[in-house]
Amino acid sequence: MSSHLEYVLRIGDNALILGQRLSEWCGHGPVLEEDIALTNTALDLIGQSRLLLGHAGKLEGRERDEDALAFLRAEPEYRNCSLVELPNHDFARTILRNLLFSAFQVYLWDALRASTDLELAAIAARSIKEARYHLRHAADWTVRLGDGTAESRARMQAALDYLWPYTAELFTANAVDDDAATACIGVTGASLETAWQQAVRPVLEEATLAIPARTPFRSGGKLGIHTEHMGHLLAEMQHLQRAHPGAQW
């Protein structure tokens, strides 16, 4: 697989898998307005994944369209970071994951607007507008829940302690990022870390949450080495298309 294709797949799979996780909230939100917010966010992400996977299919040149890539790959072929495949667990963890991820996305999309891959640049210019609203929504709730009741703060702190180690993967140096940066197709995750910290830390501090120390932890979703949760997610996401190949409605 070329670095260019792999770079695009990582971004597309992040959108696809987080879109899948957030859509699990449909009908189960704590209040109607948040059910709508999470599913609208999922819709934006799924739309982005369609554009990205459609583009990846063309780069791959094996006649796989967005549906084939979304629904018919095997687990090790997905290139999403592990952070997005983790179970939602509760509203606190869902919101905090959205904060950590959408802050990253805003800076990634901003940088990709200058990509020499013009399709990727166009997708970036479109998607950054949506990511800004996702970030604002997540930051708002992070502060309200973190600096909230004893229960809400406990849940938010537990969410932060659980999710924080998985964010390291967003910034780890790797050959695909380096190749993409050299070719001016993309930027390395590492180059976004400072901006991400500057965006996320003030929100967590305002939310009176304790930011965990960085401890040695490695997650490998970007390399196709997924957590134990990915198989269950794919079973649910793929079973219709696998049971009825080519189904349309």
Added chain:
Amino acid sequence: MLTEAQAWGVLQQVPDPEIPAVSVCDLGIVRSVQAQPERLTVVITPTYSGCPATEVIQATIREALEQAGAQPVHVETRLAPAWTTDWITPKAAAKLSAWGIAPPHTAAPSETQVLRFVPPAPSCPRCGSRESERLSQFGSTACKALYRCRACREPFEYFKPI
């Protein structure tokens, strides 16, 4: 075969499927029309990445132009430049308001303040009061937020600047 001017006339009658008070031209979704001898090409730009109306709009545009005599019709989707609410004309904004949706009243933001921000306060499309409060940043569609007027107590949707 239709001329470009005739094609634009047809397109101005094609309503947005979610907000039939405005046309796909009013919202700046139709970007260009080119009448070539061999076909008519319409370029559209989708509003939001996941907007489910995009495919309906494509089909409706093709159908409307074919019924008006254009043959063949090619509808092309172009992502760049990205769609923005800045393309909604003042006339279209007035139509939105009359329909009960508060139009975007500021330009599309180029960055977003996430801490201690004050949500925008659109005027209530029913009574005109500026005493509105935001119920949800997201509404019945991706492009709208949900507000309530504190004066007349009615809820209304707000077209988010993007």
